[in-house]
Amino acid sequence: MTSDSTYDLAVIGAGPGGFKAALTGAGLGLRTVLVEKGEFGGTCLNTGCIPTKLFLGASASVHELHAQARLKIANGSIDIDLPALQNRKQKILAGHRKAMQSRLVGAGVTIVNGAARLESKTELVAESETSANEIAFKSLILATGSRPAVIPGMVPDQNIVLDSDGLLDLEEAPESLAVLGAGAVGLEMARFFSSLGTKIILVEALGRIAPFEDPEVSEALLKIFKREGWTLHVGKKAASLEVQDGKARLMLETGEEILAQKALTAFGRTPNTQGLGLENAGITLDKRGFIQTDANLCAQGKIFAIGDVNGQAMLAHAASDQARYVVRFIAGKEKGPYSPAPIPWCVYGAPETLRVGQMAHDLKARGLPAQVSKSPLAANPIAQAHAAPHGFVKAVWSDGKLVGITAVGFNVTHLATQAAIMVQQSWTKHNVKQLIFAHPTLDEALRDALLAEPVEV
Amino acid sequence: MTSDSTYDLAVIGAGPGGFKAALTGAGLGLRTVLVEKGEFGGTCLNTGCIPTKLFLGASASVHELHAQARLKIANGSIDIDLPALQNRKQKILAGHRKAMQSRLVGAGVTIVNGAARLESKTELVAESETSANEIAFKSLILATGSRPAVIPGMVPDQNIVLDSDGLLDLEEAPESLAVLGAGAVGLEMARFFSSLGTKIILVEALGRIAPFEDPEVSEALLKIFKREGWTLHVGKKAASLEVQDGKARLMLETGEEILAQKALTAFGRTPNTQGLGLENAGITLDKRGFIQTDANLCAQGKIFAIGDVNGQAMLAHAASDQARYVVRFIAGKEKGPYSPAPIPWCVYGAPETLRVGQMAHDLKARGLPAQVSKSPLAANPIAQAHAAPHGFVKAVWSDGKLVGITAVGFNVTHLATQAAIMVQQSWTKHNVKQLIFAHPTLDEALRDALLAEPVEV
Numbered sequence: 060m061t062s063d064s065t066y067d068l069a070v071i072g073a074g075p076g077g078f079k080a081a082l083t084g085a086g087l088g089l090r091t092v093l094v095e096k097g098e099f100g101g102t103c104l105n106t107g108c109i110p111t112k113l114f115l116g117a118s119a120s121v122h123e124l125h126a127q128a129r130l131k132i133a134n135g136s137i138d139i140d141l142p143a144l145q146n147r148k149q150k151i152l153a154g155h156r157k158a159m160q161s162r163l164v165g166a167g168v169t170i171v172n173g174a175a176r177l178e179s180k181t182e183l184v185a186e187s188e189t190s191a192n193e194i195a196f197k198s199l200i201l202a203t204g205s206r207p208a209v210i211p212g213m214v215p216d217q218n219i220v221l222d223s224d225g226l227l228d229l230e231e232a233p234e235s236l237a238v239l240g241a242g243a244v245g246l247e248m249a250r251f252f253s254s255l256g257t258k259i260i261l262v263e264a265l266g267r268i269a270p271f272e273d274p275e276v277s278e279a280l281l282k283i284f285k286r287e288g289w290t291l292h293v294g295k296k297a298a299s300l301e302v303q304d305g306k307a308r309l310m311l312e313t314g315e316e317i318l319a320q321k322a323l324t325a326f327g328r329t330p331n332t333q334g335l336g337l338e339n340a341g342i343t344l345d346k347r348g349f350i351q352t353d354a355n356l357c358a359q360g361k362i363f364a365i366g367d368v369n370g371q372a373m374l375a376h377a378a379s380d381q382a383r384y385v386v387r388f389i390a391g392k393e394k395g396p397y398s399p400a401p402i403p404w405c406v407y408g409a410p411e412t413l414r415v416g417q418m419a420h421d422l423k424a425r426g427l428p429a430q431v432s433k434s435p436l437a438a439n440p441i442a443q444a445h446a447a448p449h450g451f452v453k454a455v456w457s458d459g460k461l462v463g464i465t466a467v468g469f470n471v472t473h474l475a476t477q478a479a480i481m482v483q484q485s486w487t488k489h490n491v492k493q494l495i496f497a498h499p500t501l502d503e504a505l506r507d508a509l510l511a512e513p514v515e516v
Numbered sequence: 517m518t519s520d521s522t523y524d525l526a527v528i529g530a531g532p533g534g535f536k537a538a539l540t541g542a543g544l545g546l547r548t549v550l551v552e553k554g555e556f557g558g559t560c561l562n563t564g565c566i567p568t569k570l571f572l573g574a575s576a577s578v579h580e581l582h583a584q585a586r587l588k589i590a591n592g593s594i595d596i597d598l599p600a601l602q603n604r605k606q607k608i609l610a611g612h613r614k615a616m617q618s619r620l621v622g623a624g625v626t627i628v629n630g631a632a633r634l635e636s637k638t639e640l641v642a643e644s645e646t647s648a649n650e651i652a653f654k655s656l657i658l659a660t661g662s663r664p665a666v667i668p669g670m671v672p673d674q675n676i677v678l679d680s681d682g683l684l685d686l687e688e689a690p691e692s693l694a695v696l697g698a699g700a701v702g703l704e705m706a707r708f709f710s711s712l713g714t715k716i717i718l719v720e721a722l723g724r725i726a727p728f729e730d731p732e733v734s735e736a737l738l739k740i741f742k743r744e745g746w747t748l749h750v751g752k753k754a755a756s757l758e759v760q761d762g763k764a765r766l767m768l769e770t771g772e773e774i775l776a777q778k779a780l781t782a783f784g785r786t787p788n789t790q791g792l793g794l795e796n797a798g799i800t801l802d803k804r805g806f807i808q809t810d811a812n813l814c815a816q817g818k819i820f821a822i823g824d825v826n827g828q829a830m831l832a833h834a835a836s837d838q839a840r841y842v843v844r845f846i847a848g849k850e851k852g853p854y855s856p857a858p859i860p861w862c863v864y865g866a867p868e869t870l871r872v873g874q875m876a877h878d879l880k881a882r883g884l885p886a887q888v889s890k891s892p893l894a895a896n897p898i899a900q901a902h903a904a905p906h907g908f909v910k911a912v913w914s915d916g917k918l919v920g921i922t923a924v925g926f927n928v929t930h931l932a933t934q935a936a937i938m939v940q941q942s943w944t945k946h947n948v949k950q951l952i953f954a955h956p957t958l959d960e961a962l963r964d965a966l967l968a969e970p971v972e973v
Contacts, residue, residue: 075955103955109897112956116901117589120580124594132574132601135594137581143589151900158895376955383949403954438615440566443608444573473930476959479951480937492840494936497860498532498833499565502933 066092068389069183069196071175071335074101076366076378077202078159083386085166092194093163094185096174099156101204102328102367103375106224109155110148111247114227115408117144118254122409125254126446139255142230177336180360198361198389201342201350202378203335205328205367213239213300213324219307220300220322223248232257233320237309239297240325241268243406246280248323249289250408259289260317262309264296269406273418273453276467283410283449292317300324330368345370354396356385363389377402401482403475410450411472416463416482419455419516430456430513436468439507440499445469452508460485464505474505481509523549525846526640526653528632528792531558533823533835534659535616540843542623549651550620551642553631556613558661559785559824560832563681566612567605568704571684572865574601575711579866582711583903596712599687634793637817655818655846658799658807659835660792662785662824670696670757670781676764677757677779680705689714690777694766696754697782698725700863703737705780706746707865716746717774719766721753726863730875730910733924740867740906749774757781787825802827811853813842820846834859858939860932867907868929873920873939876912876973887913887970893925895964897956902926909965917942921962931962938966 068084070077073095084091098105118139127133163170171192173185183199185192207222209215217225223244232255238245241263249259261268261284267277268284268291284291296312300322307322330349337343337350342358345351349370350358358364363385366378380399387393406412422429436442436450450468454461462485464478484490491509496502525541527534530552541548555562575596584590620627628649630642640656642649664679666672674682680701689712695702698720706716718725718741724734725741725748741748753769757779764779787806794800794807799815802808806827807815815821820842823835837856844850863869879886893899893907907925911918919942921935941947948966953959 108956112897113901116898116903117584119902120577120584120590120592120594123577123580127574127577127596130600130604131597132604133577133594133596135577135592137577137590137592137594139584139590140588143587147587147589155897374955376952379955380952400950400952402952405954405957440569440612441573444570445576446573470930472954472957473927475954475957476951476962477934477937479953480934483951493857494933494940495833495837495857495859496936497862497929497932498560498831498836499569500862500929500932505933 065195066090068198069194070200070202072202072204073099074204075103075375076382079379079382080200080386081163081168082166083383085168087390092169092171094171094175099159104152104155106227108375110227112407113148114251118251121254130446141232177340180340200385201364201368202366203331203368205330208326208329210326215324219302222324226323235319237307237317237319237322245325246406247408260319261289262292266294268293272412272414273465274420276412276465279450279467355388356381356397372402401479403479405472405475407472410468413466413471413474415478417455418463423516429516431516432508432511432513434504434507434511436504439504441501442469452504454508456513459487470501473501522652523547525655526651527657527659529659529661530556531661532560532832533839536836536839537657537843538620538625539623540840542625544847549626549628551628551632556616561609561612563684565832567684569864570605571708575708578711587903598689634797637797657842658821658825659823660788660825662787665783665786667783672781676759679781683780692776694764694774694776694779702782703863704865717776718746719749723751725750729869729871730922731877733869733922736907736924812845813838813854829859858936860936862929862932864929867925870923870928870931872935874912875920880973886973888973889965889968889970891961891964891968893961896961898958899926909961911965913970916944927958930958
């Protein structure tokens with residue numbers, strides 16, 4: 060049963076996915092409501108991409124200085140005022156949140172503050188401390204995101220043992236920081252605090268750091284971090300993590316003890332699915348706990364799930380892309396299954412990593428042929444100029460067509476968009492030769508990788 | 517008359533153009549000789565792109581620090597050891613030169629050290645202090661490059677008044693530097709010495725700085741440099757420049773007097789055409805003094821001119837591209853006229869500028885319709901993170917198709933290759949929407965410009 064008050068589209072969650080969904084819905088003429096229980100912007104804006112990049116940007120001078128100082132070309136010292144940076148962070152985040160709300164309001168989206176709970180396949184209630192709104196909808200998009208994963212027995216107290224949310228609010232850099240988990244979050248935070256003088260102890264249970272990247276990328280990162288004096292425990296599981304005498308005490312299964320002033324748990328992220336009344340709409344979770352969706356990102360009937368909560372690609376830009384597709388699907392403007400363009404995966408800081416498309420080791424593991432061509436950054440004039448010659452760019456080919464690009468080293472996330480275009484268009488060497496690359500640029504390292512002789516893997 | 521000793525291809529000049537020409541020639545099976553009278557690598561490697569980028573990279577920390585310090589997020593000091601940087605420059609340049617020679621030798625190119633002079637349309641002599649080699653050729657490529665232009669009465673003494681060659685060899689940063697000419701060379705050198713604490717006085721005779729860029733780019737640069745405390749004299753011609761009491765004394769036509777510890781003359785560049793015996797092969801110069809070439813970059817018979825000496829686009833990557841075309845044309849692998857892909861033009865430093873394709877003011881001046889769409893960097897999270905919110909990205913459209921991109925601000929040269937691809941492929945907004953841009957990246961400012969509503973200019 061629908062009435063005049065029924066929304067064409069309801070969206071739960073105002074992170075990058077929900078924001079884009081609501082904006083796109085309103086833009087397509089759908090009567091759209093967006094329900095958010097917390098701050099606008101989700102993890103990305105409030106405790107993810109944006110503050111981490113702000114911190115890395117604020118401390119970029121430190122790393123640049125260290126690199127030149129190692130060559131005795133520069134010397135000096137830099138202090139980062141963390142409380143001042145936190146103030147700036149709050150201002151910037153508030154500005155972005157305000158801009159998001161203005162755009163939504165301008166587009167005609169109804170905004171409801173409250174925690175949403177499904178009552179059926181066509182109704183939800185949005186509860187705040189002061190009110191409860193019944194909202195009827197024709198279509199619904201769940202964009203509730205994720206939160207830092209917790210391992211029992213290692214629950215952050217957000218004082219000594221912190222997750223990324225807690226770490227991003229510190230007003231003082233710790234003398235030492237044990238980082239549990241060497242994925243993007245762990246590596247970026249380690250880099251930031253290392254630049255502030257914090258001694259880094261990095262622990263990764265899997266056999267290599269950045270375990271989702273190309274194995275050679277992991278290897279290059281390991282060498283670079285060792286050279287920087289980080290302590291690395293790779294392939295070692297944590298047995299226990301507790302607060303003892305005001306310090307974090309981490310015991311590894313090897314029996315090694317690690318004491319640090321603070322510890323960061325960066326074990327990945329858990330989807331936000333509780334309290335949503337998913338059961339009232341017959342929505343099921345997959346075995347990892349993410350909302351199960353079909354080829355159209357549909358969870359059930361006219362209910363869709365996008366972004367972190369469906370577990371497909373836990374990235375802000377993936378969520379936005381899914382949002383655009385789903386709303387257009389709902390509006391009848393897309394017919395086929397969701398088939399995204401190549402998604403760039405980046406780890407920021409110094410060094411950085413980039414991954415777009417298919418990786419050689421994955422193809423090989425699936426029994427598919429793959430060739431790779433590589434170029435080291437060592438000979439690139441821009442990497443040389445920044446005294447950061449470590450790393451490489453690698454292209455992955457199948458039948459003479461480009462299927463993937465990965466890179467590690469100075470500023471390689473800058474190659475993201477050009478790499479995404481090249482992979483999207485299945486470039487051949489001929490395409491590369493038809494293009495004029497500016498000289499000198501880091502982009503030339505990508506060109507050199509693309510034009511190097513491919514070898515079978 | 518040809519004999520066994522006749523080369524299929526002779527190349528004069530081992531800069532980026534000549535290097536690429538010789539390598540391509542040998543790769544296509546042509547018996548190739550390369551004649552160079554000085555250092556391998558030409559202006560680009562020895563006194564241009566490479567050392568300037570090395571200097572800017574070495575001092576990048578200073579600018580990053582200043583930007584954060586202005587927000588009171590960082591404080592500190594950095595000293596750049598210029599003699600140490602000069603040492604590193606020499607090592608890096610020597611390494612590149614060696615690598616170039618190795619590649620040429622490996623490809624089977626004959627290298628002759630000496631000054632080349634044409635004796636006819638099929639013969640040249642290469643003279644060094646110790647020898648004179650007669651070289652007969654079927655085809656010849658002139659890639660002799662350019663040198664800093666000199667204005668009579670303002671000839672550099674390379675002590676107080678320097679051109680870019682001289683300035684790049686300084687072992688000590690001057691207290692003050694008067695920069696005559698606000699093109700790429702002047703701006704990059706001003707940026708570098710400004711980072712070292714030198715007081716900058718920038719003089720541009722034309723009505724705006726960076727006069728070859730989009731007028732709004734010039735305007736944005738002017739504001740940024742003023743904010744940094746540079747003294748700017750725009751639209752003012754120099755009347756005289758002399759050394760007086762160990763200082764540079766510059767008189768402007770306005771009657772203003774400028775005293776500085778050093779002065780840089782950056783009036784553009786002059787092609788190297790003298791002493792080449794061009795007249796012996798019937799080669800003519802255009803009225804600006806560049807070698808006149810036809811649509812195939814041919815100067816006369818089987819003699820071609822590429823790179824700075826033909827004056828088409830005085831950029832290393834343009835020279836390399838011309839080299840590839842001409843050698844393939846000589847080898848019969850190209851038939852049509854030279855029609856290059858979009859060429860990225862970059863000014864490096866902080867801020868940077870980028871220009872690819874056609875600019876709106878040029879189209880307008882030619883009476884052609886143009887639309888522009890723009891996005892400021894102020895809202896971009898990466899620009900914010902680096903405390904560098906000034907500048908913008910601008911897209912130029914004709915009939916809904918992308919024909920040009922320009923940008924000014926933090927790190928915008930990183931957009932060069934993606935911009936070149938988009939212009940090369942005449943992207944529409946549809947193409948932009950099909951692509952996933954990583955978040956957060958500077959590339960999103962380009963995306964936002966491309967998706968903004970175009971306005972008629």
